[in-house]
Amino acid sequence: MSVSAPRPEWIAVDWGTSHLRLWRMPRSGVALDRTDSDKGMGRLTRDQFEPVLLDLVQNDLPAEGHLTVICCGMAGSRQGWSEARYLAVPSAPPSIAQATHVQTRSPSLSVHILPGLSQASPADVMRGEETQISGFLSTEPDFDGVLCLPGTHSKWAHVSAGEVVSFRTFMTGELFALLSGQSVLRHSLASSGLDPESFSGAVAHVMSRPEGLAGDLFSLRAESLLSGLDATAARSRLSGLLIGAELAAARSYWLGRDIVIAGESGIASAYQIALAAQGADPRMVDAEEMTLNGLRAAYAQLREHAL
Template identity: 40%
Template sequence: MKSTYEKKANFWIAVDWGTSHLRYWIINREDGKLINEKSIPLGIKFINHKNFENILVNEFQDYLLENLTIDILCCGMIGSKQGWKDSGYFSVPFTPEFYKKLVFVKTKNKKLNIYIVPGLKQSNPPDVMRGEETQSLGIIRKYNNFDGVICFTGTHSKWVQIVGNEIISFETFLTGELFQIISEHSILKQSISTKKIDINLAKEYALIAFSDPHKFSKNLFELRAKNLIDNLNSSEILSCLSGLIIGLEIAGSRKYWLGNEVILVGSSPMVDIYKLILNKQNIATSIQDSKDISLIGLKDIYKNLN
């Protein structure tokens, strides 16, 4: 028993605390039903001086009125060096029995029982993940003995292979981040004044980069030239850019998707680009929402913890 209070609240809190967002679910301990859920733009990059405890105490003040301890199970970048407490990494291949490996965080407020899920690392090729290990567990549980490949689309897009309920290997692509820094900091920024994506144009350019990935940095400058010569407009440039970067990723992840069914984790319209290109290669896909599977993963870890 980590707490000075003997009795536990009749709920627990699942937290996915990432770089840009804090998402949480308050869950009834008896019947597993959802009491409340919320996503707020208070990711770890916005929190100064490791002020994580104060953020939670402030957010959950209504639930902290009684002298009861509350279990809070966190996954994501909160367990990184830049987060609350470095929860370390476990090496793949890895059977996701995280409940045996959770890291406990000491708090001033003795009502809080904070646990953080560790990340995963891979030696060859070197790679790391935080958050997707819990989502991978969510997929394994949801599909009941899932064997196959998951693509977590996003800032650092990840391809993960699961065999016999084990996380076997994974690879990360800088997809979302390349999109952000090229649109905000390169010569293209002069031509970009919108966030609107034309999904059909994005798909067309994803196919171009998928077919000729070696032309990537030439295709980037060509967007600037098309802006100057052909008056390619702001939304068109942004759409072409997003397509080129996703097409490059899919060309580079071939050894993961070839011959496999792929579960795509993400939301429209970006995930539709992956679906189109993979389906064109006769790869079957299904789509899952990242927050749903985070919750399934966290619930599974918590069930085994108690």
């Protein structure tokens, strides 16, 4: 006799620009499983979001009532499913009471999209990272320091007394992708790999003279042509130059503060190496667990409101 798979009580979704991650959540809060899809916001028109979600949860829809779905990320952008407002900092991470309740065609869905955060000067916005911050604060409510959230657009958020005081976004990951994939430098770079010595040297160099970044970038191409610069070393130096320039610009955030990096490998490790070389002592936490904790907190608020 076959045993049917357990049904989730609710669905957690991190809906980004290029991908979405969906977790089927029971009341215990321990995800039954995770589904990854390439149906990110950037590939969808507004009327395609609901069919995509229904396709992913069709086996979980109840015979009566509705399935609760809590989303964070770009589904709430102006180009997304339904625009969720920004809350201006300083502010606590958004709660479920401030979420946008999406008008769905299917009565079997009840979808809530959490708001982002905004900053007037310097102008800045975030969507998705605020839920990570909420998840982190759910485990460390008294944290006073800086969260570094690496990614395509990395964020530095100053957190104190349960609020995001200020934040700054850097397009470091996107610049790396553009320069390594579309610029003249693409001919000189390996497709993967990290040479720690080349990376750290580039970080230190650009932090001492960040105004020379544009020239230092072209030197990678020139050294490749004139001196046969190793392709892995060139890739590592490109990464080091860009992350080092970011650290130089974000110095007021991390210098002398408790620093937590969201991530455990890959690009997060590169930030840890770069910061440690500057005398900082960052620690790392699991970014996915931060996101899930933030979505769990929102669902707990929803249940408490319903009782």
